Amino acid sequence: MKRPNPAVPALPRRIVIAGGGTAGWMTAAALARTLGKVAHVTLVESEQIGTIGVGESTIPPLVAYNRILGISEAEFMRATQATFKLGINFENWRVPGEAYFHSFGGTGKDHWSAGFQHFWMHGLARGHDEAYGEYCLELKAAQAGRFAHLPEDRMNYAYQLDSGLYARFLRQMAEADGTVRIEGKIGGVPLDPETGDIAALVLEDGQRIEGDLFIDCTGFRALLIEGALHVGYDDWTHWLPCDGAIAIQTSSVRAPIPYTRAIAHGSGWQWRIPLQHRQGNGIVYCSAYMDHEAALEMLLSTVEGEKLVRPNPIRFRTGVRRKQWHRNCVAVGLSGGFMEPLESTSIHLIQRAILRIVRMLPAGTISARDVAEFNDQQMLDMEQIRDFLILHYKATDRRDTPFWRHCASMEVPESLAHRIELFRETGRVFRRNEELFAENSWVQVMMGQGIVPQSYHPVAAKLRDEELAHLLQTLREQVDRTVAALPAHGDYIARYCGAEMPAAA
DSSP states (O other): OOOOOOOOSSEEEEEEEEHHHHHHHHHHHHHHHHHHHEEEEEEEEOOOOOOOOOOBBOOOOHHHHHHHOOOOOOHHHHHHOOEEEOOOESSSSSSTTTEEESSSOOOSOTTBBBBBHHHHHHHHTTTOOGGGGGGGGHHHHHHBBBBOGGGGOSOOOEEEOOOHHHHHHHHHHHHHTTTTEEOOOEEEEOOOOTTTBBEEEEEEEOOEEOEEEEEEGGGGOTTTTTTTTOOOOOEOOOTOOOOOOEEEEEEEOOOSSSSSSEEETTTEEEEEEEOSSSSEEEEOOOTTTHHHHHHHHHHHHOOOOOOOOEEEEEOOOOOEOSEEEEEEEOGGGGGGGOOGGOOOHHHHHHHHOOOOOOHHHOSSSSSSSHHHHHHHHHHHHHHHHHHHHHHHHHHOOSSSSHHHHHHHOOOOOHHHHHHHHHHHHHSOOOOTTTTTTTTHHHHHHHHHHHOOOSSSOOGGGSSSSHHHHHHHHHHHHHHHHHHHHHHHHHHHHHHHHHHOOOOOO
């Protein structure tokens, strides 16, 4: 066998991150900690430029991300004033006055041939009318306001956190690991006249920062990937029509609950995110059906507690850059695209991009095949999340406002239409590759939004009546026993993080 004779890479690699915030400092922390002296990481940001700061609610992969970086969870939660999150309570989405819960855990017990929903549906046919959520530990714990870490990670959870404090926490970590921060506004992004690659960042004061690989974390402005390289943008607002948001922070008026609330209104929805020290609130709306003033009035009339900051208006276009990696530039975070915050995926998409950069980091010349693979994987992630978000708007019985009539009647991507009809006909959901949302997530949202399967897998009928009754009762009792032994969420955080928590109302 011929022995490989790879070229020795020029080290250290010069990696320049444009922009701070959550995306920039998550990137810097991961690269500096993972690569050490193999790479020289520089981050350029200006304190004069604000950040969006909406991403306060997260999903479970962030737990693994922090563990990869060796972050102490208790220290991280103290620093970011975080609470635990077991899922999202969706209110008024199918019809006004009704709610369902999208939990992070599994429900019941799957068989290798079929998910638990098939056995539950067979139980309904046999007269067992307990709700699907009665078999989910995370859902029942959330409704009871309880939480604890369980052996073997049996409780799936994420965090509700202050994203500004998270960026500050990561900055300290990244700088301790060797990241160099440069203060200044980017005035220009010159390209190499021969290759078309980005040659450097030029700051308004004339300082020139050269690099081998540039990471665009400049948010919606996308100064590098779009401003300099013009990769183009696919607009998805015909499927996800909300294009405006207003965020505001208020004081806590009660002990924090271990879940996020997503409350639909006539032209969009509102969020409620409880942290240790305050509550995050916001309204998302479609400007074709609600103007800014009406949205602001609705938000301010529904928040609780003292208003701690001025309302922060945000305009956006849901969609994606046609290329996330082009030449020697990679987009991370809002510069690469935007998925509205309905399922708390913004920080997750940052995380996925960073881990892919680390895995595909070029030692020498950038590989066109690496770039193509990165872009394919990123686009697949975005499309799958897009479809999951569209599901919440499309599958609804609401016809009470023009906005909801529009959502119910709109055409959806074929990939989503197939999923909906497959579940409606058979009760089945198939998860593709490393898709973010698991089968139980799709089941909970589809049933919560009113999609009722017309049939179920015949393996469920294999159980005799007494076997089925015993299985369902045993599963419910296991959940109830575990939940009853859990401490109150606020009490657990106080002990775990040494935090001072607001008392229960």
